[in-house]
Amino acid sequence: MSTGAATAKKQKLSVPFDYNKYIRKNKLPHIWCPGCGHGIVLKSLLRAIDKSGLTKDQICMVSGIGCSSRTPGYVDFNTMHTLHGRALSYATGVKLAKPELKIIVTTGDGDALAIGGNHFIHTCRRNIDMTILVYSNAIYGMTGGQFSPTTPQGSMSTTSRYGNIEPSFDCCELAKAAGATFVARGTAYHTQELERTLIEAVRHKGTAVVEILDSCPIYFGRQNKYKSASQMMEQIEKDGTIPAAQAEKLPPEEVKGKLLRGILHRVERPEYCEQYLKLVEKALGKGNE
């Protein structure tokens, strides 16, 4: 019975999809390198948006600086490419000024968790309604391959020539601890699962963080002796992860060293803009001076 439902769901998702509806075709070709997963993530995102029922005018996509932050330039929404690390702050301004807009932020591991770390935790704490996609490829790609807060310890990069001595962040644990009300992890390898996760993330009212494991074969792969982009995807995204639901049923030794995929945390908590409306009622109740 459950298998049947899953098959039906899968068939529904595999209907040919016309991405042209959402792409600014005259802005192509994109800047992403061959083997980069960003385009795959974007396709999952566009399919998820299509199923959300939102119009293009209702969506505002905001980004910071980096490879993933170039995403808004290619999509036909209200779009904003801002400063390194500050996407969430610009997005907060847009959202509070115009709460009817659906905010989607595309950011990277360096953008969101290093230079933008402070904005990341406080956005999660406020639980302001926005969907945050952290494309996590464990490297600064735009600047040519320096280690980031999600680079695994021991990895090589152009600024860790003897292996990275810093431990890495778990983006999802960080988001959850900071107060995000929806936290999930997907990969560029599991495209349909990512689509389903993003549908839920976009639908969520509050701060939704989705960390997306994504490979950078050019700058991470070459320095760390991966043979190809597809080998990286299989090793890091496929073999290095396990669905959270499946992990629960397995003995700990089989889960050890793997990152969990799927929706990891979902709670209801008052959303910031709604709280602001309540504050306005209070202010009006007190009357004008």
Added chain:
Amino acid sequence: MAARKAKKLMQGNESCFEGAIYAGCRFYAGYPITPSTEIAEGLSRRLPQIGGKFIQMEDEIASIAAVVGASLAGLKSMTATSGPGFSLKQEGLGYACMAEVPCVIVNVMRGGPSTGYPTGPSQSDVMQAKWGTHGDHPVVALTPAYVQEIFSETVRAFNIAEKYRTPVIILYDEIVGHMREPIIIPEPGELEVIDREKPTCPPEDYLPYDRRLEVPPLAAFGEGYRFHVTGLNHKDDGFPTNDSKTIEEGVKRLIRKIDNNRESIWKNDGYYLDDAEVVVFAYGSTARSARRSVRMAREKGIKAGLFRPLTIWPFPDKALKEAVKKARGVIVPEMNLGQIVLEVERNCPGMAVTGIHRVDGEPINPKQILDAIEKYR
């Protein structure tokens, strides 16, 4: 007979946020910092009462970012800060210049460098206002000196920001910020309030950075014009470019839109300038001391005058040159170790220009300026 309008005793920082509300400001994002905090405190109370939005952000950088985001969503937006906070906002200020997003940034100047003297006055951020953010960019900065004037200059700051799609900085020192003076709140309609021009063309024809126009109209997010904004050098449609001709023309247009409109952005006040043989060039609270010095000098028979810029950037070179035509010298008192005095020197070639400087957290008093004037007896 119309009833005489009641005067209100108000602090400079209060006058600032009331002026902002009058101008139509409906979004404020800020971070607490002395001596500008009263602006945030006041707006956290006032904005929710009038349908506006107030948010205290996690830092100064986030504040200016939120302000720019809100402005792109269509609200007149402002932030306020002081010294170290103004340093932190520089990158965001540059983004607002480049992306041509109207907004107002108040800097209530305190002693520096670094954390310096948080509760002491200073005028040491005038050059930071002009050059603080990297790259060639236009800057408009206003320097009110009276509590009433902070109100009207805040309105003017929003008007300039909206009209020219540019950030506008309001620079006043801690003395004016915390001083209480009676002011009259103007009636609605009494002061001009300008709103940004919005596009009327079909969305597919909209060019938010059209080089053929001095100031292209600015759509708001969510109103059908799905445009793109970036801090990168961009084409007329707002998308990044590496084309050297487009880059050069884009940056030059940014500068030109303020340069070509200097006459309408400049505002100066003069006191006994007509026959002045010695001109005091002073702004902010220092201009209040200077006014007194000029009056004292006149009582002693010395032909002194005061040139007081309300727009410090773009620098009022034309009016200054006119004001010093009959002068033998210019005196520039300022609470720093010599900033705007350099600009005055540059614009008064061959003339004796004397700076009076102070960085001990005390105001420059009229006697100090008078002593310098008396050398021209």
